[in-house]
Amino acid sequence: MTSATVTGIGLVSPVGTTAAEVFEAVCNGRSGLVRPPEGHPLHGVVDAAGFGPAIDAASVIPATEARLVDRSIVIALRAAEDAIGDAGIEVGRDVDPYRVAVVIAGVGGLQTLTEQAVQRSQRGRLGVSPYLLPGTLPNMAAARVALRFGIRGYTSSIGTACAAGGQSIGEAMRLLRAGEADVVVCGCSEAPLFPTFADGFGNALALARGWSDPTAASRPFDRRRNGLVLGEGAGVFVVERPEFAAARGARRHADVLGWAATNDAYHPTTPRPDGSSAAESMRRALRDAGLSASDIGYVNAHGTSTRAGDAAEAAALRGVYPTQTPPVSSTKGVTGHLLGASGVVEAAIAIMAMRHGLLPPTHNLDDPDPACELNHIRKQPLKAAVNAVLSNSFGFGGHNVSLVLGR
Amino acid sequence: MIDEIRQFLLGSLTEMKYDTDDVDDDTPLGPAGVDLTSLALAELAMRVEDGFGVRFDEDEAQTVAVMTVGELCQAVAQRVRAESAR
Numbered sequence: 001m002t003s004a005t006v007t008g009i010g011l012v013s014p015v016g017t018t019a020a021e022v023f024e025a026v027c028n029g030r031s032g033l034v035r036p037p038e039g040h041p042l043h044g045v046v047d048a049a050g051f052g053p054a055i056d057a058a059s060v061i062p063a064t065e066a067r068l069v070d071r072s073i074v075i076a077l078r079a080a081e082d083a084i085g086d087a088g089i090e091v092g093r094d095v096d097p098y099r100v101a102v103v104i105a106g107v108g109g110l111q112t113l114t115e116q117a118v119q120r121s122q123r124g125r126l127g128v129s130p131y132l133l134p135g136t137l138p139n140m141a142a143a144r145v146a147l148r149f150g151i152r153g154y155t156s157s158i159g160t161a162c163a164a165g166g167q168s169i170g171e172a173m174r175l176l177r178a179g180e181a182d183v184v185v186c187g188c189s190e191a192p193l194f195p196t197f198a199d200g201f202g203n204a205l206a207l208a209r210g211w212s213d214p215t216a217a218s219r220p221f222d223r224r225r226n227g228l229v230l231g232e233g234a235g236v237f238v239v240e241r242p243e244f245a246a247a248r249g250a251r252r253h254a255d256v257l258g259w260a261a262t263n264d265a266y267h268p269t270t271p272r273p274d275g276s277s278a279a280e281s282m283r284r285a286l287r288d289a290g291l292s293a294s295d296i297g298y299v300n301a302h303g304t305s306t307r308a309g310d311a312a313e314a315a316a317l318r319g320v321y322p323t324q325t326p327p328v329s330s331t332k333g334v335t336g337h338l339l340g341a342s343g344v345v346e347a348a349i350a351i352m353a354m355r356h357g358l359l360p361p362t363h364n365l366d367d368p369d370p371a372c373e374l375n376h377i378r379k380q381p382l383k384a385a386v387n388a389v390l391s392n393s394f395g396f397g398g399h400n401v402s403l404v405l406g407r
Numbered sequence: 408m409i410d411e412i413r414q415f416l417l418g419s420l421t422e423m424k425y426d427t428d429d430v431d432d433d434t435p436l437g438p439a440g441v442d443l444t445s446l447a448l449a450e451l452a453m454r455v456e457d458g459f460g461v462r463f464d465e466d467e468a469q470t471v472a473v474m475t476v477g478e479l480c481q482a483v484a485q486r487v488r489a490e491s492a493r
Contacts, residue, residue: 063424064447126457130449 003255003289003406004173005245008087008238009348010079010187014050014231015335017082022345023352026331026360027381031215033229033336036193045195046207048214050231050336061144068116068131070109071232076141076189077148079234080104084149087238087250089183091149094248101154101181102142103171104236105164105188105340108157109136114196141189145236153181161395162302163261164188165235165343166403170259172239182244187236188340198230204269206306218337219364220303220330221310221372228304231336235344254351257388257404258289264398271309271394275316278400282320282390285402289388296326296404297386298359300350301374302394303330304337313392314372327384329377333363343393347403350389354407357385408487412459412480419454423447432477440475448472461486 011017014032015025025032032050036042042049052075057066060077091097113136119127134140139157146155158164158171165188172184192198201207208227211217218229239256262281266272286293299317303310310330317325331349338345353359359382368376386407393401417427425441434440436448443451448471452463461483463471471479 058424064444067424126453130446130453134446 002177003242003257004176004239005242005255006237006239006253006351007245007250008083008089009253010082010086010236011234011345011348012052012055012075012079013233013335013338013345014052017053019348019352023349023356023360026334026349027358029334029361029363031334031363032231033214033218035214041195042193042198045198046202046230047209047211048217048229048336049193050229050338051193052232065131068112068129069135070112071191072106072109072189073135073141073144075191075232075234076104076106076187076236077144079187079189079236080145080185083187083236083238084185089238089250091151095183097150097152099153099182100151101172101175101184102145102151103156103158103168103184103186104142104145105158105168106138106141106190107159107161107340108138110197111191111194112136114194145185151185160399160401161397162337162339162342163393163395163399163401164340166347166391166393166401167261167343169237169239169256169344169347169403170261170401172237173256173259176239176241183238183240185236185238187234187344189234190339190341191232192230192339193232201228201230208305216364218305218333220301220305220333220362221314221368221374221376222365223367223369225305225307225310225369228306228332229336231338233338233341233345235341235348237344237347254354255406257291257406258285258287259401259403260284260288262400264400266398269396271312272398273308273312273315275312275319277398278313278316278392278394279319281400281402282316282392285390285404289404291388291404293320295388296390297384298350298353298389299326299328300346300389300391301328301330302392303362304332309394311369311371313394314374317374325375327359327377327382328374329360329362331360333365340395343391343401347391347405350391350405354386354389354405357383359384359386408484409480412483413476415458416451416476416479419451423450430476432475432480434476436474436476436479437472455483459483459487461490
């Protein structure tokens, strides 16, 4: 099958806003996780969280509309600006506006919706802003990107929880292969750092707890792991038909070679313990890419640091690789779990790993859990020339997405 | 009353991040003047309702959209007087 070329990358994360910064952090164990400071609504709610940089909403949308807009939309716009700038493409000059698509995933502006619900209960109808819907709907990140850049083609969001960012890249590939677009701006943005959402994860027993050192709280595949650490962030790629990118002389970061999505059909939040659907997602992605399992030189695991999730992913990987897996790491020990956005940020990390021949380790993997036996990269980055990588993203709802990327 | 309403409207527009430096009674609220969008007009109407207890209904939105600042002041004052006469 035809591949898709990544020509632009834009990131907002707790460890940097460029692919180079993020890659340096995950290679060197420079954690982006902190204890929420006193005065922050999350202080005392979670032991650790990954905060992105402050970004003024008025820097990405008109000031008159910036007073009620969720942070997920603001950081999506910043990442999209950076990705489109990185790709060096101008819609209208370099590409027909109707031949550009936007797919920005995420859960939408739940923090702002929650705050407005409080206003509604306190002040009645007049507490609700007329800007509530444009400021919070899950399609609005994509719509704002289209508005900002004059993009007039297919525009959508994807709602598959923590698999959504990876799936946005897959959806971009599908649009390019179907001939529906020449260029797709794709990605995901999540802003989950507010008490109601954090308590939702915490009460579901999904959050890391009991860690006095916030940088130790996220420890994928480690025996002492006890939950994920929430982070906020956005990742946006510009992907193009390879012929289109070549014809305009675009710089090429990497190619998306294949992808696949499956569902566990097991439980709303608990992964299928044998990892069979996740394994099938990986196998199908490899087949879509026209590669065999042995062609993969690095796996960027979803590895969120939950007891059940990491064990199920390890089982899935052992299903695809019965004897020895390729070197595997989860970079969430450093970044925290950026929910859907993690799929895009981690695809960027995987691209950087191929470019530099350097595979990042799993931070805090001091004592690998025997239930998570894999060919782990620990302590230090691993030097290795790699031509193809696999990146997994799994989400509540049983969603499994696997991407195959190549140099 | 009119002065109070004018001050309220200009304060609201400032809070809504509109530039009011050159705004006077003759400035249209629409594209030729302050350039309020439909959502901004809706917010201004809600602020007026919150501040003065008078309401502009949905079917009056088009009427308000073509008013000047001074005309809106008068319309609000008229409704306040009508309400207090009840």
